[in-house]
Amino acid sequence: MNLLKFRIPSASSYGDWLRRYDKTGLNGFNQVIDKINKKALMLDKNTEYTLLVDPTLVEANKRDVL
Incomplete structure (x- = not known):
C-alpha cells in the first residue's frame, strides 16, 4: 500500500x-x-506472481513483518 500511496482501512471498517x-x-x-x-501491477516490474489461496491480512507490529 505504501507503493500505491493508499491507506488500508481496518477490517472492521470494511465490515x-x-x-x-x-x-x-x-x-x-x-x-x-x-x-x-x-495500478499495482502497472507499477510492479515483476512478471511472475504467486497466487495465495488464503490471502488473510494479519496486522502485526513485529519487525519480521516489515
Missing part, C-alpha cells in the same frame, strides 16, 4: 461498509479492488 451497502455495494467494492490491482 461496516459491506453491512451498510449489503450486496448492492459489492459491485462497487469489486471495481475498487480491480482498479487497485491494475
Whole structure:
C-alpha cells in the first residue's frame, strides 16, 4: 500500500461498509479492488506472481513483518 500511496482501512471498517451497502455495494467494492490491482501491477516490474489461496491480512507490529 505504501507503493500505491493508499491507506488500508481496518477490517472492521470494511465490515461496516459491506453491512451498510449489503450486496448492492459489492459491485462497487469489486471495481475498487480491480482498479487497485491494475495500478499495482502497472507499477510492479515483476512478471511472475504467486497466487495465495488464503490471502488473510494479519496486522502485526513485529519487525519480521516489515
